[in-house]
Amino acid sequence: MTKIYRIGVEATLDVIGGKWKPIILCHLGNGPLRTGELRRAIPNITQKMLTQQLRELEEDHIIIRKLYKQVPPKVEYYLSDEGKTLRELLVIMSIWGEKRVKRLQAEGQSIELLSKGHEGYLNF
Template sequence: MEVEKIYHIGVEVTLDVIGGKWKPIILCHLGNGPIRTGELRRRIPNITAKMLTQQLRELEEDEIVNRKVYNQVPPKVEYALTDEGKTLRDLLVAMSIWGERKAQKLQENGQNIQLITNDHNGFLNY
């Protein structure tokens, strides 16, 4: 049996699943509980509909996110973290805290940046 993919260190596997610009942001929003696609778009204003759909499908394929379709008109689709997705809690909270500290240091050093929210407590609900 031939090896399909070789990883040199564990972080490569992690980044293969949740790496990139959008996936960690999506997961942090889902850490607050199930969300409809439109609400995710409002919470992540710079992502295109196409990119959001693509990222959600990849997360679903990796069993990090669950997609639930309600049989109604208009169609209602909701995304939520799977049990496997919830195991990313500590990692995503740590990334958020690190980013908050970094943003504060940048502000203290005179950079004109704004962090709209420091709310990373969604995962604390699980």
């Protein structure tokens, strides 16, 4: 069966859509991370959701899962070459979000941005 996209953004969202995938990718832009490190970096994600999102990103060849044969087993995730091509998109999304937060703060909304930069995924 042929998969049909009406516009290109559908194909993009098919791979990185949702709340968690872009966040995971931005953290991996800083370098390889283990599952526990990702959980600490993204405290609101459940273990089940993190595992599901990592599997989907791996199936789409956006990230690579590296298993070290040791006891206890060690697993690291890092961006594939294809995943690294998302850098510009993630930077643009981050800049847009930073500007939005500043505007909302200027309007008096109680909102805070903990990380004021996107240096990690500038280094892909």
